[in-house]
Amino acid sequence: MGDPMRIRAQAKDDKATVRVLMSHEMESGQRKDASGNIVPAWHIQDVKASLNGKEVFSCEWGPAVSKNPFLQFVVKGAKAGDKLSVTWTDNKGDTRTDEATVS
Amino acid sequence: MRMKHSVAAVAALALLGSAGAALAQKTSIEAIEEYREMLQDGNPADLFEMKGEELWTKARGPKNASLDKCDLGKGPGVVKGAFVELPRYFADTGKVQDLESRLVTCMSTLQGIQPDEVIKASWGKGERANTTALATWVASQSKGMAFNLPQSHTQERTMYEVGKRLFFKRGGAHDFACASCHGEDGKRIRLQDLPRLTGNPGDGIGFAAWPAYRVSSGQMWTMQHRLNDCYRQQRFPEPDFISDATIALGVYMGVNAKGAKSAVPTIKR
Numbered sequence: 001m002g003d004p005m006r007i008r009a010q011a012k013d014d015k016a017t018v019r020v021l022m023s024h025e026m027e028s029g030q031r032k033d034a035s036g037n038i039v040p041a042w043h044i045q046d047v048k049a050s051l052n053g054k055e056v057f058s059c060e061w062g063p064a065v066s067k068n069p070f071l072q073f074v075v076k077g078a079k080a081g082d083k084l085s086v087t088w089t090d091n092k093g094d095t096r097t098d099e100a101t102v103s
Numbered sequence: 104m105r106m107k108h109s110v111a112a113v114a115a116l117a118l119l120g121s122a123g124a125a126l127a128q129k130t131s132i133e134a135i136e137e138y139r140e141m142l143q144d145g146n147p148a149d150l151f152e153m154k155g156e157e158l159w160t161k162a163r164g165p166k167n168a169s170l171d172k173c174d175l176g177k178g179p180g181v182v183k184g185a186f187v188e189l190p191r192y193f194a195d196t197g198k199v200q201d202l203e204s205r206l207v208t209c210m211s212t213l214q215g216i217q218p219d220e221v222i223k224a225s226w227g228k229g230e231r232a233n234t235t236a237l238a239t240w241v242a243s244q245s246k247g248m249a250f251n252l253p254q255s256h257t258q259e260r261t262m263y264e265v266g267k268r269l270f271f272k273r274g275g276a277h278d279f280a281c282a283s284c285h286g287e288d289g290k291r292i293r294l295q296d297l298p299r300l301t302g303n304p305g306d307g308i309g310f311a312a313w314p315a316y317r318v319s320s321g322q323m324w325t326m327q328h329r330l331n332d333c334y335r336q337q338r339f340p341e342p343d344f345i346s347d348a349t350i351a352l353g354v355y356m357g358v359n360a361k362g363a364k365s366a367v368p369t370i371k372r
Contacts, residue, residue, distance in 0.1 A: 006149050023150045067321040070145030 002088070007100035009075075009084045016078035016102050018049065018057075020071045020086050028063035044069065046089045051075055052082050078102050135294060139370065148239060148316040148368035151323045155240025158233055164214030173209035175202070175241065186245035187365055190353045192256035199262045201353045202241060203327045204345035206234050222344045226328060231344070238325045239314045242367040249364050250311060252357045259354065266355025269348055270300070276338035281352070283337075285309075295372065300356050307366025310356040315369040324371070326353060 003023035009016050022044065029041025041063065049057040056075050078084070080102055087097040159170045159182075175185035176193070190201040196208055210216040216230060224231035254260050273280040284290065285300040298304035304311075314325045324332075330349045331341050342349050 003150065004153055006153065019145055021145045021147060021149055023147075068147035068150060070147075072145070 002096035005098040009100050009102040011080045011102050016075045018073055022069050026067045044088045044090045048087050050085045142370050146370045151236045151239040152243045155236035158237050164216040166215035168213050170209050182244045184245055186242040187248045187250045190350050191253050192258050199258050201350045202238050206237050235323050235325050239368050242314055245365050249362050250360045262351045262354040263358050266351035279337040303360050303363050306364040310360040311363045311365045312369045315371045317371050319372055
């Protein structure tokens, strides 16, 4: 279970702008440490967002995404009070789910 | 990658910035400011704030107690407004203390966590990482408030004078002082503007800008970290964590910044 994400979702007309800040080291697997050894890859691979239980957004991430990723997207048909849930899974199998209410 | 990332937009801005460098300097700075504006949304400092808040209320250490009775200068448990009045004199320890040394005091007296666990730790690890998160959260509770350090106690005034001497003292391999970089208006190192810290540099600048999240290293930097790195950059031996010298400099800068509004936690290059 990773560290908590910060999710903000603001509705305007029939769309909601969702902003997610995830806490993750996102090691690319290409860096070397002080002794010259490769720092093993440790990064988020899958991100899924659901609105009221229905999946609306998904991502497949690789080594190019930086530490503590910030994700922003727009969901159509979202209104204030809806439940938005975001789940990430990393290459070590760790996962984290957080929820927010659309305001 | 399947999704659109802000990397493309940022790369475009960076190109704009480097093209502009050949023309007026203002264009580069404007481009950098735009880039910084973009970074503001989703400042990872928020993650440290969340962690710090959790650590404040969580029962920890050998005494299995939380920090919610910690006195940061405005009474036990009063967090709002405390950051903008630090460093200040504390009767219980008989010393002038800054935010981080006061957190170490509280962690020791309330929770039984030994000060050396913080002092001897490395940045971003163990209990040092915890004090960083705590400092970020405590400081964030005074966001937007004006600095107003007390100078009513003799020790507070003495520390101001000590800080001033240290600020101007030249030494080390390059014969630098803090004043070498921060003693004049309108100076910069490469693309980094240098605020003049001998007076009030303005809202959210200098003393009013730390703790801050450093994007380039992915680290949360407190004022102690910033001072440590200043000395490192001047090729001085790095000061001990929460040493008197660092607290004195904090008093000097903090008193000079009287009236400046805190923007903490901020985001930096």
